Amino acid sequence: MGKTREKELMSRGKRNNSGKPRHVAFIMDGNGRWAERRHLPRVLGHREGAKALERAVRFGVQEGIPYLSFFAFSTENWRRPAEEVEGLMKLFRQTLSDKTVELAEQGIRLRFCGRIGDLPADIQENIEKAEKMTSSLDRMQLIICMNYGGRQELLDAVAKAFANDVSDLDERSFREYLYLPDVPDPDLIIRTSGEMRLSNFFLWQASYAELYFMDVLWPDFDEKDFIDALMAYSKRKRRYGATEGF
Ligand code: FPP
Numbered sequence: 001m002g003k004t005r006e007k008e009l010m011s012r013g014k015r016n017n018s019g020k021p022r023h024v025a026f027i028m029d030g031n032g033r034w035a036e037r038r039h040l041p042r043v044l045g046h047r048e049g050a051k052a053l054e055r056a057v058r059f060g061v062q063e064g065i066p067y068l069s070f071f072a073f074s075t076e077n078w079r080r081p082a083e084e085v086e087g088l089m090k091l092f093r094q095t096l097s098d099k100t101v102e103l104a105e106q107g108i109r110l111r112f113c114g115r116i117g118d119l120p121a122d123i124q125e126n127i128e129k130a131e132k133m134t135s136s137l138d139r140m141q142l143i144i145c146m147n148y149g150g151r152q153e154l155l156d157a158v159a160k161a162f163a164n165d166v167s168d169l170d171e172r173s174f175r176e177y178l179y180l181p182d183v184p185d186p187d188l189i190i191r192t193s194g195e196m197r198l199s200n201f202f203l204w205q206a207s208y209a210e211l212y213f214m215d216v217l218w219p220d221f222d223e224k225d226f227i228d229a230l231m232a233y234s235k236r237k238r239r240y241g242a243t244e245g246f
Helices: 003-015 031-037 042-063 082-105 121-134 150-163 171-175 223-235
Strands: 023-027 067-074 108-113 140-148 188-191 210-213
Touching: 023 042, 031 042, 042 067, 042 082, 042 140, 042 223, 067 082, 082 108, 082 121, 108 121, 140 150, 188 223, 210 223
Parallel strands: 023 067, 023 188, 067 140, 108 140, 188 210
Antiparallel strands: none
């Protein structure tokens, strides 16, 4: 990472803490293309993607960002070839069992977001263990969105509200039915690989998020790219529908 840019970012952070996002969410796109360009199986792109995720978490901790979310597997990803889905599930199993203790030692709370009950039973067990083991940690919350879809989350929330006979919903009470109601909305959503869409990610939570799209493929995403996104974010003016200075 360039020393000047690092310094600029750090002093910006110290001068104006509001220029730093509290919650950064990632749409990790481009693993398949990264692998195909190297004539490798797509699942090797996902493996490299998991390394990029680890780099992003390390940098996020270093920067003191309290919440990081990653869109790891969508409700639509089941439609991919069986070999790729199996490869991804294997990677989740392996990463969960290899990394949970290290995350716990780093003070990181691990949480999962999505229709977890529809994942393979052993992955559900590992998820439950990892969430339990790290539940009291508060250095950072690391949120992995698995079998997640924004529309599905909204439908699940409406179903829970109905089941509770809720009659007058407002934004605050509705939030209670989301998968992780206590997690603040993302301030910044970063999508890699040049695609410019949300693809059913955090539809409720993204209402006022700043969106940042970059051409780099997810396995190549590094600290420099993270810094670029944070710098761009710090220059945005967030108005939440009000006029400037209001
Ligand atoms: C999108 O790239 C990426 C995914 C569908 C999977 C992302 C998963 C990881 C990075 C692994 C994370 C690991 C853990 C343990 C959470 P793509 O396949 O759509 O790429 P393409 O658009 O180039 O085809």
